[in-house]
Amino acid sequence: MSKVGLFYGSTTGKTADAAEQVQAALGGESVVDLQDIADTEAASLAEYDYLIIACPTWNIGDLQDDWEAVFDDLDDVDFSDKTVAYFGTGDQIGYADNFMDAMGQLEEKISGLGGKTVGYWPIDGYEHNESMAIRDGKFCGLALDDDNQDDQSADRIQAWTTQIKQEMSL
Numbered sequence: 001m002s003k004v005g006l007f008y009g010s011t012t013g014k015t016a017d018a019a020e021q022v023q024a025a026l027g028g029e030s031v032v033d034l035q036d037i038a039d040t041e042a043a044s045l046a047e048y049d050y051l052i053i054a055c056p057t058w059n060i061g062d063l064q065d066d067w068e069a070v071f072d073d074l075d076d077v078d079f080s081d082k083t084v085a086y087f088g089t090g091d092q093i094g095y096a097d098n099f100m101d102a103m104g105q106l107e108e109k110i111s112g113l114g115g116k117t118v119g120y121w122p123i124d125g126y127e128h129n130e131s132m133a134i135r136d137g138k139f140c141g142l143a144l145d146d147d148n149q150d151d152q153s154a155d156r157i158q159a160w161t162t163q164i165k166q167e168m169s170l
Contacts, residue, residue, distance in 0.1 A: 003031065004026065004031060004032045004050040004170070005033050005035055005044070005052070006019055006054065007045060008036060008037065008054035008055070009036070009054070010056065011056065011064055011066075016036070018153070022054070022157055027170070037067055038069075042076065043076065043077060051082055051084045051085070052085045052164075053087075053106050053107075053110065055088055055089075055102045055103055056090060056102060057103070058102065061097075061098030063106070067106065074109055077113065079114040083118055083168055084115040085117070085142075085167070086103050086119060086142070087160070089146060090102075090144075091145060091148065093147070099129075100133035100141075101133065104133030104134070107135075107141065117140055117141075119160060119163060119164045119167060123138060144156060144157075
């Protein structure tokens with residue numbers, strides 16, 4: 001079985017915490033390598049057949065700083081044989097008009113470079129107005145809101161990781 005590379009950016013620690021929970025739910029370090037995008041280069045994504053991309057949305061729909069720093073470098077990575085799942089963290093109430101926009105920006109970029117997206121997540125149960133992360137009525141990945149729905153995050157992570165295990169044949 002190929003290892004999964006989970007690349008995350010985290011400023012406040014919430015996305016890093018969620019990344020550790022996703023890693024544990026998928027089987028731990030023997031299955032998933034955690035990579036803080038601040039400490040690696042975009043070219044490192046090429047080392048994995050299966051990727052999980054994790055990013056919080058900052059300000060009014062912005063990428064987290066560490067992802068912003070490598071965003072253009074993603075153009076140099078061949079994603080054509082990559083299966084990619086996404087999750088994001090954000091605040092659906094305070095930023096209802098751009099909830100999960102950063103996840104949507106990364107998914108649009110990577111799928112445009114040939115990556116196959118898996119792990120679509122229902123929008124039911126969220127209270128946002130707009131999102132760049134919606135594709136055909138679903139989020140392009142798991143949406144976590146520890147500001148307003150912290151009590152649902154563990155269950156959402158468990159359900160989503162069960163889903164992507166099947167979709168990635170892990």
